[in-house]
């Protein structure tokens with residue numbers, strides 16, 4: 451099968467930095483596949499995601515290649531990249547507050563996104579936006595169209611961000627710690643939502659996380675990063691059961707729920723889900 455994404459010898463050095471933040475990173479991703487990127491804080495995970503999205507700050511030196519559907523996306527001008535970003539290639543960021551504009555209602559932001567990339571009437575875009583709010587589990591979606599992000603909980607805002615990331619049926623989603631800014635009570639539900647929607651759409655995903663339990667639950671393959679380099683990569687089952695590098699062993703041993711990677715994470719019970727939902731509705735997420 452042809453790779454949807456093929457990253458080769460990717461290195462990134464921020465302006466003024468003494469050494470690269472990531473060096474010689476290579477991996478590939480098939481259509482429909484979910485690959486996890488794990489590693490402790492500072493290992494270069496976010497830098498990798500930003501490089502693929504073309505969102506590194508100006509003055510950053512980027513070397514190597516990233517072919518997306520066989521087209522080079524590294525070193526491409528903003529003008530060429532912009533139509534791609536958000537449509538074929540999209541992102542779910544860690545903190546929904548950075549992705550949503552506080553001055554516009556969430557509904558108008560989804561409508562604007564849809565109309566920027568699709569030929570849709572205002573009312574057509576509005577219906578589609580409502581449909582997406584419903585799909586991401588937002589109750590009374592029509593009413594919520596007029597809400598501003600400050601009126602919604604973190605969990606609800608992240609649901610809006612997920613709707614925006616997926617509404618244009620991207621081929622590849624890059625999710626950078628998509629639940630770590632959220633209340634723990636809603637994290638499992640949001641992860642399950644992402645998994646379901648990605649599954650339904652047949653999109654591929656690069657899932658950046660420091661949580662190996664999340665990788666066990668959501669990914670088929672994993673890339674382990676340390677100090678900007680890939681220390682180990684392969685099938686999740688294989689790496690979790692027989693990690694080759696000391697660093698991966700250390701990561702596995704230091705997970706809070708050490709047993710989680712070996713077996714699927716317990717599914718949230720109905721009562722827990724109800725608690726999570728009411729917490730979200732009341733804005734503590």
Ligand SMILES: Nc1ncnc2c1ncn2[C@@H]1O[C@H](COP(=O)(O)OP(=O)(O)O)[C@@H](O)[C@H]1O
Nearest residue numbers: 464467471490491492493494495496497498507
């Ligand atoms: N804008 C930046 N300028 C300079 N250095 C940065 C910048 N962003 C991240 N770094 C450095 O790059 C390294 C990797 O960071 P990051 O990609 O954020 O790691 P992670 O997401 O795994 O925590 C760290 O040493 C960090 O300090």
Ligand SMILES: [Mg+2]
Nearest residue numbers: 495496497626
């Ligand atoms: Mg990060």
